[in-house]
Each structure stands twice: as C-alpha cells, then as structure tokens.
Amino acid sequence: MSTSARVRGLMPSLDDYRDLRRTWKRDVVAGLTVGIVALPLALGFGVSSGVSAEAGLITAIIAGVLAAIFGGSNVQISGPTGAMVVVLLPIVAEHGVGAVALVSIMAGVIVLAAGALRLGKAVGVIPWPVIEGFTLGIAAIIFLQQVPSLTVGGEADAASHSSNALIAAVQAISEADWTYVPWAVGAALIVIGFMLLAQRLHPGIPGSLIGIAVVTLLCLMIDSPLAVIGALPAGLPMPALPTITLSGTAALLAPAFTIAALAAIESLLSARVAASLGDTGSYDPDRELVGQGIASIGSGLFGGMPATGAIARTAVNVRSGGRTRLASIVHAVVLLLFVLVLSGPVGMIPLAGLAGVLMLTAVRMVRAATMRSILKSARSDAAAFIVTAIITVSFDLIVAVVIGIVFAGVFAIRNLSRSTGVQREEIAGPPQPGDERIAVVRIDGPLIFASAERVFEEITRMQGATVVVLRMSKLEHVDASGAHALQDIVQSLERRGVTVLIKGVQPVHEDLFRTVGVLNSLRHHRHLFTSLDDAVSHARSHIARGSGRPASALA
Template sequence: MSLRERIARHFHPKLLTVFAEGYRWSDLRADSVAGLTVAIVALPLAMALAVASGADPATGLLTAIVAGFLISALGGSRVQVGGPTGAFIPVIYAIIATHGYDGLVIATLMAGLILVVAGLLKVGTLMKYLPQPLVTGFTAGIAVIIFASQLKDLLGLQVDGVPAEFLPKLGVLWAHLDSFNGWALALALACVGLIVGLRKLAPSAPGFLVAVVLASGAVALFGLPVDTIGSRFGGVPSSLPLPALPSLDLARCIALLPAALTIAFLAGIESLLSAVVADGMTGRRHRSNTELIGQGIANGASALFGGLPATGAIARTATNIRAGARTPVAGMLHAAFLLAFVLLAADLASYVPLPALAGLLVVVAWNMSEHGHFRHTLRSAPRGDKLVLLLTFGLTVFVDLTVAIEVGMVVAAFAFMHRMAGLVEVTAGVQLIEDDSDGESATDATQREQLPPGVEVYQIRGPLFFGAANRLDNLLDQLFTRPNVFILRMRLVPLVDASGVHSLTTLAERCKRQGIVLVISGMQPQPMAVARRLGLVERPGELHFAADFPAALRLARSLTGEGLVRDIAGV
C-alpha cells in the first residue's frame, strides 16, 4: 500500500464528517459561543504555560492559535481543543536548558513527523492499553513538577538559571529565599482564592481571565513591585511570525531524537486521553489514529512558526463541551478569537503580573493532580495497582517522565502476571466480549430467547484487566437498536483490576446518558469486592447487580413492566 493510499485510508478528520452531515447556522451559533468561551479561558493559560516552560508568553499564544486551529480542523474528535498543556512544562524546560530554543523547535518538528507515522501505523489503538494507576501516577507527578516550577514567581524570588530537575530546583530556590517578595505571594494567593471562589459561586464565569485582569489592574493602579510580562519579556508582539524551516543537520537531529520521542509520546497520550474524556461527556466516538495524524501535523506547523509542542487539552475540551460546542469549528474559532486578540490588543498583555500567572498554574496543577482518584486508588485498589501508582509518581517527579512510563508499564505487566498465576483455571486468549448467542450451553441460548422486548444481553469471558478493559468502550455502539435494559453477564470474569472497574463505571455513565438501565449479573467475589472498594455501587433505576442471569432477567422484566425505564424516543 502506497503512502498516499495509507493516508486516505486512515486519515479522515471529523470536520469532513460534520460537513458531509450538513452544517447549519444553528451549529455555527453554538460553536461561536463555545469558541469564544474557550478562548477566554485559553488566553491567560497559554501565556502562563509558556512562561512556566521557560519560553516567552508570545509563543504560548502562537501555539494555541496555529496548533489549536489545526488540531480541531484535522483531528479525529468533534470537540477536541488543543494547545500548550501543563504536561509539557518539565519536558520543554529541560530541552530549552540543554539544547536551546532552536533545539526545542527541531524536536517539536521531529515529534510531529513521529506522530503522523504513528497514526498511519495505527499506533493510536495501542495507546489505549495504558493502565489507569499508571496514568494517575503520571499526571499527579506532573502536577507536582508544575507546582515546583511556579515557586520562583509565587515567592517573587530573584534568581536566574533555575535547574530543570526537581531536587536541584528546590535547592537553588531555597538558596535565594532571601529575595522573597511578599507582594508577589499575596497577589498569587489572591488570584487562587478568586478563581476557586468564582468556581463555587459563579461556575460559568471565566475565573482565569477575571483573576488575571483584576491582578493586572491592581499592579498598574497601586504600582505593586512585582514582575510583569512587560518587565521581563518586553510585551507580546501584535503579529504572527512567518513560517520558517529550522536549520537541520543529521548529528543534531540524532541528539534530539530522545526529546522528540518524549514529546510525541506525551502528545499522543494526552490527546487520546482528552478525546476519551470528550467521548464520555458527549456519547460520541473519536478516531484515534486520525487524531494522532492531526496532532502530528499541528505540532509540525507549530514548529515552523517557532511555537511550542501542543496536544489535546482536557480542561479546555471539557469547557468547550459545557459551552455547547457541536463540531470542530468551535475549536477553530477559539484559535481565531485568540488571533484577534494578538492583532488588536497584544499591548495589554504587558501589564499581566507573573505572580498572577503562577497562581493560575497552581490551580491547574491542583486540578491535574487527580488527588481524589490518587487517594482512592492508594486506599482501595489491589497492591499491584498501588505499586504502579507510587512508582510512576515517584519516577515522574524525581527521575524522568519517559522512564516513569516505561518502568510503570513493566511493573504493571508483572503485577498482572502475578495475579494470573493464581488463576490456573483461566486459559490464555479468553479476554473476549461476545454476544450471548455464542454461549457455552443450550441453556444460555434458551435463556436468550426468553428476553422481553427492549432487553439486550452481552457476556464477558475472562479477566477484565487493563489490557482488556478498553473492549467495553464501544460495546453500546455494537447494538443495532438501543435497549431499555442492558444486561452484562460477568459470571465468567474471575478478576477485575482498577482499569476494569473504571471501564465498567464509564459504561454505566454512558448507559445513564442514553436512558438505559445497566444490570450486571453473576459477579464473582473478587470483582465485586474491587468494584465496591472503588465506588461502583448500585443506583436504583440506573445500575443494578443481580446474583445470576435468571435474577437479572426477572429484574429486567420488572423494570420494563413497571415503567421505570424511560422510553428512548422521549429522552
């Protein structure tokens, strides 16, 4: 198969699907409101992320404009919003410190090519196999790194050349603690308090922008002695640079290959995680390999304009959905609104105080930490999952992000094999979700014939662990008609881990949104114990547990007969 044929087969942006379905004025109105809402959130965030990464704020805006537009236009998700993200902060900072900014541009360009190749090779499907404790430990570790990177501006310290590594960074900051600026800390804490307060009292208010605007006004009005974008960077240009190919030579490309692989890996993982979150909120399905190709093109374009690495941003994507986005046009308009700010009002960015941006990123780090999920997994998950969580977290903070992922995957695989060693009755290759009509006995087939109208049954065979949990993702999409009651038989599932429970929870939420009552039958003791510890409990009218299939069938009849299930046509 030629490269052109492979691209045509595996690259089909959701934007083309939307236009093929018909794009209406009502869609444009909804997407315009969502795009403006996300742009308001992204404006201060893009500058803050760039400053935290060791770059100037203009590169953050440039990345959000160029890469943000292309990620939406060429990606595999209807509502994905892309741009610079917190996960890249330690990576970018280290690359700039080691290879200079031009080295970052080359590494980003190479990463874009790697992502395009990964999409063409359908690697996007393989990225779904990361276990949930590994992802949680990884993101929590990045959150700690982001917080540490903001200590300089939070405390107003006067220090140059802060190391990229966690412990050396803390040592240098401690050595310069005598330059502490109380005004900087007070301003940052005020911004944090304002953002948190607005989220509770007025959730629809753009807390990030309000905090930055008020902080900028306070600094200008009262002459507070803190650093601003203007004093440190000289402001933000009011135009975009022309694209240019960086100077390339083989030796430097080889030296930058590890950095490029790290950027590509992070961009791929975070974009697909964001797309999965978007699927969970909208009930739609993204195209993972198209998403990787779109991310690759966007990162290549960002590099040509001198921008930063970019990926799908979970918080901005969620904001986009809540604001009513319907199509990728919303993400494209978010980039257009940011461009309008750069062209018309870039001078205002000079007044933004850096402690305010640091306060903003403290909130980002807290949200990114998944502290609730971290504590929940640490308290309730099996010991192997706890080990993966803590090891990934520690290596991310103290060693290296790539090493953390590699070691975490190896430990997760060994932990799984240790679990499987005690299940001698389970043979290899039975991790299948299949229609109950292929059941083991005539009894199963007879039971299926007795199903009342509006009831569907599927069965899981084998352990539901991180390598097989994603098979539940598109289970509802396989149904020709949407049922009122969906029975999931789990009597042949001897083992469930945290990722398996996470997938069951996601399935339950999708059923709830579609007006389907989920009934899980025949759960064995270990899966039931893990599910309860991780919070998967019965919710009348939404999620029920039955001891066996006959009990599940009786429950389904009672639910449909008593009218507890809503008619799908009226949902």
C-alpha cells in the same frame, strides 16, 4: 480496506461538519468561552516552559486550528499543556530556546507517522493507575515549577537551577528575595481567590482571566516590584524552517521521541475522555495522531512549541456546548484577536499572577476521590500508582510511564498466574475397585509462563495413582511455555510408569499442543478423549489389566 481508503480515512472531510447547521451557535459560544479560559494557560505554559509567553500563544492559535481540522476528535482543544512544559524545560536548559521549534517539528513528524501506521489504539495498553500516577506527578511538577516566579521573580536564572522541578524549587527558596516574596505570593493568592470564587458562583465565569486583570490593574496603580511578561508582538510571525544541522538533529532525536510519545498519550487520553463527557461523537485515534502531528509541525514552523490535546480545555469546550470542530477554531481566533488587539496590556501581566493560575490548575488536576479509589483497590494497582508518580517527579515522564506499565504488568501476570487452578476431583458415580489409583486432575484458568512451573510441580507431586486423567476443557489461554509444561508433565509421568490420558482439548489449543509435542508425548493416540466418562472407563480398564505399576507414587 484498500490503501486509498485508509488514507482518505485519515484526511478531513465535509462529514466532519455535518451537524454544523444545528450546533453552530453553541459552538461559537463554547469557542469564545474556551478562548478566554485558554489565554492565561497559554501564557503561563509558554513562560513555564522556558521559551516565552509568545510561544505559548502561537502554539494555542496554530495548533488549535490545525488539530481541529486534521484531528480525529470533534471537540478536542489543542495547545500547550502542563505535561509538555515539564518535558520542554530541561530541553531548553540543555539546548537553548532555539531548539524548541526544531524539536517540535521532529516530534510532530514522529506523531504523524504513528498515526499513518495506525498505532492510535496503543494507548489502551496503559493501565488506569499508571495514567493517574502520571497525572499526579505532572501536577506536582507544574506546581513546583512556579516557585521561582514567587521567590526571585525576574531575577530567576533557570540555567543556575536544576532541571529537576523539586530540586529547582528548593534552590529557588534558598535564594529567595524576601522583599519580593510577599508581593508575588499576594498576587498569586488574588488570582487563585478569583478562580475559586468564580467556580462557586458559576462554572462559565472566567475566574483566571478576571483575577489576572485585577492583579495587572493593581500593579499599574501601585509601584510594585513584580516581574511582568514583557512586550509581545502585535501579530503572528511568518512561518520559517528552523536551522537544521546534522549534529543538532541527532542531539534532539531522543527528546523528540519523548515529546512525541507524550503528545500521543496525552492527546489520545484527552480525546477518549471527551468522547465520554457527552454526545460528541466517536473519535478516530489514528486520525487524532495525524492531526496532532500536523499541529506540532505547524506550531514549530511559526516558532511555537509542541502541542497536545488539553484535557481541561476540552472539558470546558464540551460542557460549554461545543459539538463540532468550529468551537476549537473559534477558540484559536479569540486568542489571535488578543494578540492583534491587546498585545500591549497582555505584556503587563505579572508572572506571579500566571503562577497562581498554574498552581491552582495543578491542584485541580489531582482528584482526591480517584486517588482514594486507587489506594484502596488492589495493592498492585496502588503500588503502580505511587511508583509512577514518584518516578515522574524524580526522573522522567516517559520513563515513569514505561516503568509504571512494566510494574503493573508484572503484578497483572502474577495475579493471572495465581488464577490458574489444579484440582484433583472425585470420580462421579458409584466407586469401583481400583478407583483410588485413578487421579482425575482438572486444570482451570490460563496456563502461561508465570504459572507453568507451579502447575508442573502440583501435578507431579500427587501420589497414589497409576493413571492420571488431565481435564483441559476449562483451560483458558495457553502460551508456548504452558504447552511445554504440559509436555513435561506427560513425559515425566509416563517415564515413571504412570499412564496419562487427556480429556477435553479445545480446538483453539490443539494446533499448539501438536506443535509443541504435548499430544505426541502420550503413550498411545487413543489416550485423547472428548468425554470424561470415556476417559474414566479407559482408565479403569488399565487398572483392571494391571497395565500400570501397582500403587506407584507420582513423586
């Protein structure tokens, strides 16, 4: 594919909307539904990130439109997400709110570059238990981050609390205003109650929005101490570049890479899940990264936060009938109307009500059936799941993913190495004198660095043979370490006077064996066979001529 064709493949086209005439009504309905569902989440994630509710709305609007136009999925809904909030909170605590716009643009550039470099399929290397452990850890952090809103409300001082959500939650409880707690917990429970009730009545009912409206009305009718969102602007700000300095950019470089990695992982996972939910068409992972990068850059220019694909909102879109990018655009327009028309009432929403929305959202992120499946599966998968979740809560999201992948990889390599088999076989047909001095050894499975030493030891410890036939037709993947182990086996046996014959070298392995020196280590070039019968016949001729050392042991 030419460079120009690759570039065109990453750009929007009219083909993105080929089904619009058939689906536009369902897309509009789905967009209205998702917009209503997204409002409390955008507000809540904006507040929880330490930035503002306004930043959450800006991100949902700007990123929602840009990712819909430039992204690689027909149904992806993008905006602020819980995972991004988890990363942003310590950045805000260390660098201030003003750094968020800049780090959003920096991360967007990195994600955009990853898409342009065709790195979209890299997410496929992340094992499922690691993804689920990561999700569990994020859910726990989102839940814990709401504790300060329920204990100290508007008096909460994020700077005095740890950047670790678990420690910060403990600190908030220790400083709790117990005259405030009943009001806040009551408001959160009312919202949670409406969300649960709406789910039981009909999935399309926006229980979170109804619950927040009820709590807001109650707080207006009753003189309550609950902290509220506060005044919101009645429109979007003008785009502007944030202040850029060399020192500030350098200080935010590591956080930007963390945010970029998280945005890429979450967006591609969301797009992949969406593609499996219904007839939504395929998705282009590289173009999805390009779209998400542009979305974060645009969000940063308007004073918003980094954006990612949102799995929950994307699922609502698909289940509500959304099939083209129009649904995501409509969702952003609905949120914009809330800003333009209802910014005053939105500013009166109690923070405790938003905390209730996010707490139940966090609980719903954890699927009990999935956890049981992983914990009852292989011990290595269960361990990777648990370790990833613990590290996510205790340390850092990206560190957790990296360690989880390494952890799962180590177990996978160990299990793969155990599948390598070394078996001494009986010679087929009527036995002949001297057959007891011929060892036919079959090597099965992969021969890699993790199994090379064991294969070497098992073969060289066999006793009672003066001719060894190594059967390699069942050998699977071989790496350089495995080939080197075979060379050592041949050389070790030949030094002890044991003749080595090799049968069944596959064409895919032949170049590696010649490069490493496996075949050159044979005593004679005629000791390489394609037929087992020919190899055994040659071995018997060696025994008959007494060419090997009589009854010598291999060990």
